[in-house]
Amino acid sequence: MTGKPQDTDAVLEAQYNNRALVPDHPAVMARWKAGSETARAAHPPQVLKYGPGERERIDWFDAGDGAPVVVFLHGGYWQALDASWFSFVAPPLLAHGVSVAIPTYDLAPNVRLGRIVDQARAAVDLIRDRTGAAPVVSGHSAGGHMAACLLADGRASAAVAISGVFDLEPLIPTSLNVALDLNTAEAEALSPIRWPAPVGAILDCIVGGAESEAFVDQSRAMAARWGDAGAKTRFEALPDLNHFTVLDPLFDTDSALVKRLADLAHRC
Numbered sequence: 001m002t003g004k005p006q007d008t009d010a011v012l013e014a015q016y017n018n019r020a021l022v023p024d025h026p027a028v029m030a031r032w033k034a035g036s037e038t039a040r041a042a043h044p045p046q047v048l049k050y051g052p053g054e055r056e057r058i059d060w061f062d063a064g065d066g067a068p069v070v071v072f073l074h075g076g077y078w079q080a081l082d083a084s085w086f087s088f089v090a091p092p093l094l095a096h097g098v099s100v101a102i103p104t105y106d107l108a109p110n111v112r113l114g115r116i117v118d119q120a121r122a123a124v125d126l127i128r129d130r131t132g133a134a135p136v137v138s139g140h141s142a143g144g145h146m147a148a149c150l151l152a153d154g155r156a157s158a159a160v161a162i163s164g165v166f167d168l169e170p171l172i173p174t175s176l177n178v179a180l181d182l183n184t185a186e187a188e189a190l191s192p193i194r195w196p197a198p199v200g201a202i203l204d205c206i207v208g209g210a211e212s213e214a215f216v217d218q219s220r221a222m223a224a225r226w227g228d229a230g231a232k233t234r235f236e237a238l239p240d241l242n243h244f245t246v247l248d249p250l251f252d253t254d255s256a257l258v259k260r261l262a263d264l265a266h267r268c
Contacts, residue, residue: 009173015214016174018243028244035088035251043090050126051119053106058123059083061090061100068265069131071101071124075141078116079108079179092253096262101127101135108179113190120146124155133157136265140247141165148192148222151201157268158202160261163215163246166193166222170214193222197229202264204234206257208241215243
């Protein structure tokens with residue numbers, strides 16, 4: 001749906017293999033880790049369990065009783081990382097009076113992608129039960145995909161998907177699918193761009209302006225398709241930011257992206 005008929009397997013590999021596209025990604029990820037360690041020292045999170053598995057846990061950063069919540073779902077192509085890499089998103093939102101929940105989930109190839117999506121649902125269900133309200137859900141890359149899934153099934157009040165993958169079929173011929181092992185039917189069933197749009201729901205599709213054409217197209221196409229079907233969508237390409245630096249605004253309390261998340265949380 002978002003791929004082009006002329007795209008060869010080699011083209012798709014080049015377009016979707018973000019670590020190869022951004023050679024200095026280890027330095028950016030080191031900033032994530034350092035910022036997260038600083039955040040956890042300043043705001044030690046409470047660990048909530050949404051299931052019996054070792055990785056079925058949420059880092060909970062509490063802004064106080066009655067505060068709205070943003071759930072942030074981490075990326076890693078459903079096969080890498082955990083919540084501890086992304087604690088840096090919490091302090092700027094806490095400064096706006098917003099609690100932050102960052103789930104960890106199981107990874108491929110240990111579990112299939114459908115199971116990971118179900119874990120995201122369970123994590124958000126726990127937050128809803130705890131607070132009595134549907135949270136705003138955000139996420140990066142794989143997390144952007146899951147944010148859209150959670151909005152589609154009514155678990156989120158709004159979603160901000162950052163560099164999301166909404167059509168999974170182009171991943172099938174790439175090296176990223178070695179762990180995921182997606183077939184065509186599974187990829188189609190788990191692609192939220194193919195799902196009925198939640199009419200009236202708010203979905204922001206944010207992407208780095210310096211990302212691959214495929215990633216920009218994914219966000220643009222998702223916003224257009226759901227927008228045409230009745231959702232309140234917005235597409236934005238952030239100038240000069242790649243698939244990793246696209247998260248830089250989340251370090252900044254005064255960035256437009258943090259303010260957008262806080263505004264949605266307080267409004268919704």
